[in-house]
Amino acid sequence: MATANKNLSVYDKAALPDAKDLRFGIVVSEWNDEITEGLYSGAMEALLDCGALESNIIRWNVPGSFELTFGCKKLAAETKVDAIIAIGSVIQGETKHFDFVCSATAQGIKDLNVLLDVPVIFCVLTDNTMEQARERSGGKHGNKGTEAAIAAIKMATLGR
């Protein structure tokens, strides 16, 4: 199902565990910060709505999406969190650089989920245009940050 047929911000709070005892890390890329700040806001709003305490959420910034892998790895090593959300926005430019950044970031975060004992949620938009990114970070298609927060709660409590 394409995002166009699904609102990223819809979730059933009653079907989720209370997040009050969970600790979250959020690593935010500074590239396209209009978009990444929108994703961060969506994630924070959903985490707090589901009972998470602001004091249990730690945020680190990295320069770009390519650095998300290292940022999440370092955060997992140096803090005790139950889940990490990696937030980025990659937008197609004139060259193939988009392909390499998207692929490296997706593979890097996938690798962290294999190597670490803490789930790392892939909240990285990979859009053709700024308009598509706006539509998915609080626009007509909802907010992928919200979707990522819900995924983080579910993965942090997997098997409980």
Ligand SMILES: Nc1c(NC[C@H](O)[C@H](O)[C@H](O)CO)[nH]c(=O)[nH]c1=O
């Ligand atoms: N063009 C975008 C980038 N490029 C920067 C890389 O992510 C990286 O920071 C740089 O290559 C240095 O290692 N990053 C994004 O997050 N979004 C883009 O659209």
Ligand SMILES: CC(=O)[C@@H](O)COP(=O)(O)O
């Ligand atoms: C995803 C990117 O790195 C890209 O936005 C950079 O733009 P360009 O391909 O025009 O150099």
